[in-house]
Amino acid sequence: MLARLRVFFRFQESGLLLVILALGVLLTVFAGKVRTPVFERAADGTRSRVFTTDATGERIPLTIEKNKFLNAQNLAQLAKDTSFIAVMAVGMAVVIIAGGIDLTVGAIYALASVVGALVLQRYGAEGLATTTSPMLGILLGAGACLGVACLCGLFTGGLIVALGVHPFIITLGGMAIFRGIAFVITKGQSVGAFPAAFRDFVRFEVGDGLSFVPLMTMLVVLIVGWIFLSRLAAGRRVYAVGGNELAARFSGIRVERVKLGVYLISGLCAGIAALLSLGYYGAATSGDGQGYELNVIAAAVVGGASLSGGRGSALGVVLGALIIQMISSGIVILGIDQNYSQIIIGSVVIAAVVLDHLNTWLARRRLTAATH
């Protein structure tokens, strides 16, 4: 038993799992109860409320009492919300491990969303191209969404490589440019009315309201990200560039190519999240994803990606995203004023960095104590 525990603690992400467990327990204990109506599912798949008749013969809706946090619906919601952030956080982790930073993710998310939405709208019920197959429209829309996101990533990555400027400056500018473009092409209006098949696909639910597609997308991105970072030569080069750029160059690694690649990956991940949001919410505006860069960088940092480069993992940042999202939804569940959420998330990021330093220090001390 003790040996097994030790193996668990040697596992890099065990600390994050413990934090998640602790947060879950805390939220469950302090969330309190909520009464929710009971639904039943008819044979044709439609849901309707269940009623009961009281003593006076009046029909009243049947409700049951649930824990505000620990119930199937809330957990499904948490899983869905986490998916969006986690997908982007995996891309951010790759950039951060390479020693960079990408502030454009929220803006790329918005721009990719509205471009995809404009294409999808043409093929939607009220669109101009209703005669063609909706499948083609969905593919074109998805392609436009992901393509624009990749182009944005290439644009920032290309500028960072070509000018040799700190990525913070370039992506800060890119953030404003991309969101501005999104605003200009939509004139600030919401774009909606997509082919129904697309929404139905992304909103496909299993069990009690668990959105299957965002969750699966997150798992796929996590697995691909994990394989990329830990098993592929390309991933090794990302760690090398982030760890020591000059030594990487002296080892024959094409540093420029690696840097361009990581911003492309980050852009693509923002595009994937944007595509999910299109299907899930059925509309897009230039204001989407405002402030996502904070949540995404927070997830990466909380998940153990080192801002000095060379350290981090895909699983870590996905767990980091879950922690950030648990805190966000915890604020709602515990009835704390929404306006505090940014303060709390900001504090969590700083706390994570402090903990990381503490952990490094402890590991050093353990190693030192073990020296004879």
Added chain:
Amino acid sequence: MSAYLEFRKITKRFPGVLALDDVSFTVERGTCHALIGENGAGKSTLGKILAGVYTADSGQIMLEGRAIAPTSPLAARALGVAMVHQELAFCPNLSVAENLCLGDFPGRAGFVDRTALRARARTMLATVGADIDPDTLIGTLSTGREQLVQIAAAVGTGAQIIVMDEPTSSLSAAETADLFRLIRTLKARGLTLIYVSHRMEELFALCDHITVLRDGRHIATEPIPATQPARVVTQMIGRELRVHTPSHLTRDLGPVRLKVKNLSSPGSFQDINLTVRAGEIVGVAGIVGAGRSELVQAIFGLDPAVSGHISIDDHPLPLGSIAHALAAGLGLVPEDRKRQGLILGLNCRENTALAALPLLTRLGFVRRNAERALASRYAQRLRVKTPSLEALTAGLSGGNQQKIALAKWLARDCDVLLIDEPTRGVDVGAKAEIYQLLDELACEGKALLVVSSELPELIGLCRRILVLRAGRIAGEVSRAAFSEATLMQLMAGVNAAA
């Protein structure tokens, strides 16, 4: 009467290394006391404990009979102990005067009194006889002059003990001579110097006592007149060091592997012509700034401004492209392993495999078994001392880090190796191992171009030595004519009569 400065049972642990193990010895006032040992022997650590950079895990330091325990460099300064560091002691973006007064700016109400600042700096510089304009930016000074400023800072703040960590490692001969003169002056004034180095000839020329450390343990403290260099070497490495002639010298040379014609790079070197044949070790000598590192980096494709011709095995090599250099079988072990050679945050396996990564990849995936096998093969061949191949290279000693930096290019199986300072900051034992390895590589038919600032190293190792002076080849010396005097004259550009 108790000793002036006494170390009592000092022990210090770092992750994976017992840096100091129960070290005790005494230092007399007004002497220059040498601390010598192989890399990782603990000599720098001991100096840093005295200067408050590190704190000892156990043991005591006694100064004039009182126990002192400086917990920071500032606390050590207050006790009269200062350290002259190898690098990064100052803010390079500030002036000499500002750096000298960094802890205590003269001024009023937050405004710096610039006249007083300059005057104070001039006084401090004068105490060490340094002729440096206090308004110069530290970043524009040479290492030697920056060191002078550091010593001025130490003396000017009333230091009685100055710890010097490898002060001559990047000084020219003239700067070294100046430094020695200054050290003798300081000693005459009653200051005590702790001189950390592994350059034997310096210690014997300069110091009064010598303390030898090995693997963190105190081996001996003796007055210099009572010992000899050979004895100290034996104490340092714990065995007799055999000097042997490299066996590659007796073998026949193969065809020309590396040929450089009219290679020039503006501001670095001009009109370089050289050839290296299979099985040959060619040395490149020259003083700092002669263009040695620039030359090998340009051959490796790191200099985009280079012009001329390079061919490998008679095939022309496109200039300024590392990718082509790698494909042609070139490898470069750079001068500064921490900055250019290794990724300290990656482990030994990953660093060893870094240059060979394209050869270890199938469909983009790293072949993990092949990688592990490769890394362990070279770790064994180079006798790398590490707890495991998964240990971070940051935790290794200098000699073992250098072996990993070499292993990286051996793993890539390069035919032409450019090696810049193969043994800088490497201890005597590891040095001998590296020389033997280079000999083996030449015997295997590889072509080696070795840059070094240690002439005995080139003389012991090479078949021919090219001497660079001010970016041009000043001469070529063949093995029969090797002598330090000949090489020095070529390097400095003076003839024997002068």
